[in-house]
Amino acid sequence: MQNSNGFDKAAIIIDTLFKFISIPSKEIFYGIKSRTIPWTFCSAWAGIFCLILFFKIDHYFFQYLPFRKLYPYHPILYKIYCFSLVTCSFWLWSLNQARLKKQKLSTLTAAFKSAGLVSKIGRLPNLVSDYPIDGTTRKMRLTNAGFPVTSFKDQSRFVESELGIFIDEVREDRETRTVDYIYSHFPIPSEIIYSPDLASKTYEFPVGQTRANTITANLKSCPHLLVAGQTGGGKSTFLRQVIVHLAIQNKNTHFLLIDLKGGLEFSLFENRKQFEVVPSVKVAIAHLNKIETKINQRLEFLKAQDCKDVDAYYSKANKPKDAIDLNRFVVVIDEAAEMFLAGHHAKANEVQQARGVLSKIARQGRALGIHLIVATQRPDVKSLDPQVKANLVGVICFQMMNDASSIAVLGNGRATDLPKVPGRAIWKNGADMIEVQTPYLAPELLDSLIGKPDNTSKSKEAADVDSKHSNEEVTADIEPLHDSSNPKG
Numbered sequence: 163m164q165n166s167n168g169f170d171k172a173a174i175i176i177d178t179l180f181k182f183i184s185i186p187s188k189e190i191f192y193g194i195k196s197r198t199i200p201w202t203f204c205s206a207w208a209g210i211f212c213l214i215l216f217f218k219i220d221h222y223f224f225q226y227l228p229f230r231k232l233y234p235y236h237p238i239l240y241k242i243y244c245f246s247l248v249t250c251s252f253w254l255w256s257l258n259q260a261r262l263k264k265q266k267l268s269t270l271t272a273a274f275k276s277a278g279l280v281s282k283i284g285r286l287p288n289l290v291s292d293y294p295i296d297g298t299t300r301k302m303r304l305t306n307a308g309f310p311v312t313s314f315k316d317q318s319r320f321v322e323s324e325l326g327i328f329i330d331e332v333r334e335d336r337e338t339r340t341v342d343y344i345y346s347h348f349p350i351p352s353e354i355i356y357s358p359d360l361a362s363k364t365y366e367f368p369v370g371q372t373r374a375n376t377i378t379a380n381l382k383s384c385p386h387l388l389v390a391g392q393t394g395g396g397k398s399t400f401l402r403q404v405i406v407h408l409a410i411q412n413k414n415t416h417f418l419l420i421d422l423k424g425g426l427e428f429s430l431f432e433n434r435k436q437f438e439v440v441p442s443v444k445v446a447i448a449h450l451n452k453i454e455t456k457i458n459q460r461l462e463f464l465k466a467q468d469c470k471d472v473d474a475y476y477s478k479a480n481k482p483k484d485a486i487d488l489n490r491f492v493v494v495i496d497e498a499a500e501m502f503l504a505g506h507h508a509k510a511n512e513v514q515q516a517r518g519v520l521s522k523i524a525r526q527g528r529a530l531g532i533h534l535i536v537a538t539q540r541p542d543v544k545s546l547d548p549q550v551k552a553n554l555v556g557v558i559c560f561q562m563m564n565d566a567s568s569i570a571v572l573g574n575g576r577a578t579d580l581p582k583v584p585g586r587a588i589w590k591n592g593a594d595m596i597e598v599q600t601p602y603l604a605p606e607l608l609d610s611l612i613g614k615p616d617n618t619s620k621s622k623e624a625a626d627v628d629s630k631h632s633n634e635e636v637t638a639d640i641e642p643l644h645d646s647s648n649p650k651g
């Protein structure tokens with residue numbers, strides 16, 4: 163009996179010793195890995211203790227203390243003593259980290275309980291690690307306790323408010339059955355200035371900045387975009403930076419800019435080589451009919467060349483001499499509701515025809531290198547064709563007036579809860595949703611980025627369509643749908 167008591171005590175001592183060494187060691191390891199360990203501070207203390215040991219100051223010091231007999235005279239003990247003294251600042255730092263982590267675990271437990279992340283048998287996600295990944299962002303790894311990653315995503319708002327943090331991303335690792343929260347104690351910056359360096363790959367464009375990363379998207383994997391949000395959210399500003407970025411990265415890409423708010427937003431792009439600006443529904447319909455011809459030509463040509471898409475054709479070694487123009491073409495519509503609502507500025511059958519072309523681009527455009535970017539204040543079924551909407555893979559949603567509009571775009575009310583910061587949005591690509599601050603590109607910088615306008619650059623094709631419809635354009639009665647009280651919009 164006595165023996166087993168002795169074993170128990172020994173086991174407890176070994177266990178405590180193991181924890182005493184392993185917990186701070188782990189923290190030191192994470193500190194080194196994430197480069198967050200305060201090297202200068204800890205090294206300075208290590209240096210001071212080295213000097214103390216070298217000049218035997220500690221020895222003199224011990225002599226005046228009541229426990230002077232504890233001084234380690236034995237050579238092995240003296241070595242352990244020296245090592246502990248020199249490295250003590252590192253150990254103290256790591257113990258403090260472990261204490262903070264323990265505190266966080268108890269707050270997390272409360273957060274998970276209030277968020278309903280407790281299994282029927284009372285299992286809760288457990289904290290595995292929590293360490294900084296850069297100056298402002300941290301990574302918290304949790305065991306998943308049998309919950310799917312969607313539960314963590316759904317409940318992340320509870321965790322945010324309970325812990326006073328801002329969660330940027332929730333990632334799952336199925337192999338280790340863990341979930342990572344990428345979070346920060348700081349809010350997302352309220353302004354990000356556009357720079358061409360934000361996205362550098364071909365056909366890539368910047369979407370926005372989280373606390374941790376610059377989010378980018380690529381026309382190849384995300385061929386069509388929906389830009390939604392209430393007035394003044396930042397839709398047109400976002401379109402401007404996407405267009406400019408794609409244009410400067412890919413000189414052969416051409417843009418049809420359909421500006422249905424009376425030609426205010428895209429007038430900046432007028433008379434520039436890569437752009438055709440269309441300021442009314444009537445002219446837009448004529449241009450879209452031309453695009454339908456382009457779609458059919460490209461389809462036929464690619465079929466004849468035995469290529470499944472334009473990328474397959476670009477990488478083909480022997481291209482025919484009579485090849486048609488297969489450069490990427492981007493159709494951008496600012497305020498799509500104007501286009502989709504038949505009314506006084508276009509006949510119902512013309513609008514129907516335009517809808518058909520847009521739907522065709524949305525369905526077949528990816529393979530043909532024809533892309534669609536649609537901005538709208540009103541994402542409902544009347545203002546945006548459901549078939550077009552279903553094919554807009556990337557969605558950026560600025561602040562919405564009510565949950566119904568947010569749900570129509572994102573499937574949840576997240577866009578209603580966004581802070582009232584111009585340019586703040588939710589980016590949705592597939593199932594993932596992330597809050598971003600979109601880059602701001604001042605209109606005055608356009609000339610320096612894409613060159614000055616050239617009045618002779620208007621393409622013959624555009625001039626033809628414009629002159630054909632110039633009379634209709636004058637009589638076209640365009641009333642923008644947006645709130646005219648917003649002078650910047």
Ligand SMILES: Nc1ncnc2c1ncn2[C@@H]1O[C@H](COP(=O)(O)OP(=O)(O)OP(=O)(O)O)[C@@H](O)[C@H]1O
Pocket residue numbers: 352353354391392393394395396397398399400539560584585586599600601602644645648650651
């Ligand atoms: N990313 C951003 N960073 C900073 N400010 C921004 C950003 N985006 C927009 N803004 C500011 O908000 C104003 C309104 O933006 P914008 O015109 O793009 O809104 P909108 O959504 O197109 O509105 P509307 O639907 O009325 O056309 C801009 O003039 C600009 O001052």
Ligand SMILES: [Mg+2]
Pocket residue numbers: 397398399427496651
């Ligand atoms: Mg706008």
